[in-house]
Amino acid sequence: MHWFNFFRPKPHCLKSFGRSINADIAKDEEELFTKAYEAFEKKEIIDAYKFFFNSLMNYKNGLPNKNIILTQGKESLKFIIYQGTARINGFTTNKRLYAEVTMVKAKNANVALKRYVLERNYQFTYVNYCSDGNYIKLKLNLDNITMTPQKAFYPLRELALNADYDKEHMLSEFEQNELEDIDHIQKLDDAELHVKYKYLHIWINELHRKIQTLPAEDSIGMQSFLYLNFLFKIDYLLVPKCKMYQNMTKKLQDYFGEDEILPEVKNAELAKYILSLEKLSFEEFSKNFYLAKYTFSQIEKSSYDEFVNFVEDSLVKLRWYKNNRHPQIIPTIYSYIALYALYNYGLNPAARKLLHLYTAVIYSDFFTDLGCSGYYDTQKNKFLKNEIITQIEDIVSLYKHRYKLLEAFGDDLDFSSLNDFSNSYFSALKNLNFHEA
Structure with missing residues (x-):
């Protein structure tokens, strides 16, 4: 089955141009980032991440773009971050931040693709490829003890950008017609x-x-x-x-x-x-x-x-x-x-x-x-x-x-x-x- 069969019809929306986010950042983005920094200093980790993720949310015509979805738990905060083909699923507790992107089924990965992901691991600073037996995933695992907004931003950015790039690369270079976790993508009419x-x-x-x-x-x-x-x-x-x-x-x-x-x-x-x-x-x-x-x-x-x-x-x-x-x-x-x-x-x-x-x-x-x-x-x-x-x-x-x-x-x-x-x-x-x- 070709991967475009997973697409849903595109709703009426503004056209997008270029490689930028194509949406407006939060008007209080700087204030939210500062609040996240202050909360991290006070070791109010969950609150800090809420401020941090809200600073990364973007808007179209004044309405939330829903590029990040947060779910508050008793002692954790779950999140979904969208970056092109990549859906980043993760959570944070007071002790750790974990995030992952499901790339392809492990059984569908040929030798060339497996070699590619191993070589890619040497190019990353914060993230790495792994397999849980069923899927090949790109993951991030950080300690929250000395966390700041900057220390969260760059690892999450590395995860998001590389997962999106590699999903497209796997499609075009390794004939992976069935990429995982892409039902959030919409087809152009x-x-x-x-x-x-x-x-x-x-x-x-x-x-x-x-x-x-x-x-x-x-x-x-x-x-x-x-x-x-x-x-x-x-x-x-x-x-x-x-x-x-x-x-x-x-x-x-x-x-x-x-x-x-x-x-x-x-x-x-x-x-x-x-x-x-x-x-x-x-x-x-x-x-x-x-x-x-x-x-x-x-x-x-x-x-x-x-x-x-x-x-x-x-x-x-x-x-x-x-x-x-x-x-x-x-x-x-x-x-x-x-x-x-x-x-x-x-x-x-x-x-x-x-x-x-x-x-x-x-x-x-x-x-x-x-x-x-x-x-x-x-x-x-x-x-x-x-x-x-x-x-x-x-x-x-x-x-x-x-x-x-x-x-x-x-x-x-x-x-x-x-x-x-x-x-x-x-x-x-x-x-x-x-x-x-």
Whole structure:
């Protein structure tokens, strides 16, 4: 039986984009984290964990996302944490914290998979694989004697992120068609899948056309921007999972990690991979998507200064292409700045929302077809100016309590053209003040 037969129908919900949690953190998250720290110091362990887990809960439209479920016992606290394909089941007493994820049936694990989990044990800091005879599990066992919120956070995050990653890896690499404990995952409806499949091919065709417009010589850098922007666009807007996500991640890691390989060779590898995406049937494509809840971000937190430095460096490259009469690559570089940042930087929620808004302007047709708000009429080459300004004001207002010096910038944007808009948008982002009160 294929694992997608376990999916339940998807309820009406907001669409998710990128690899972030796609939900809002608790407004009193910092206060709850502080209360957890104080309770741990007082050795009020169960209360401390309640504060701690409540600080990790997230919300959609002000309502709990139910990414964590707590059950109070007489001398223990049971919990369930959702992270993609992984359902973490655990409990804590005054003495210990225990959590586990059921991965696959032990009898279904072939030799290659067993070797894989043994090798993985050497890569973990806090967790380890084990078998109870019936199932292979990833587990965590901690002593609560000197516990703090930080000492609980990082081990639980390691458990959640690696369990989710390995479940997808087992599916794509070891032919584990029957993963365990995945009934919490929801299938995307066919209408959404068809929109995503359509735009995969629209963007591939656009990519081919743009590659053909490049000059015969000195176009390696422009090719790189086009290929990489395409992959980051697929990752953030389509949000593939499973084999498609893991293969794409590997291609991006190889591109940025292999310094000794020539750029033209790297570009050829990306082109070859994109050709394999073009050949995917709708059925194969559909196997790489599902809807799930997430508690831990897989991207490490970044300072806003890191993002600003990246924007400034990228704009220097953009100006070079502009001054050297390569206008066709300019929109791609603007897009690349936003999508690369969303892929690589663990930015604060306000900054992520502002970058997301930018993608909803430049990829307005996709968002509209998906049933979301787009902010640019491509037929009339006209911005939905008032809606963009209102969205910026709403985002700033939502986080003004935390960032007192954050100011809306919609009235300062240049709506003359998409390139002028992009330039003014990133100029504004560079000057935002995210210093906390």
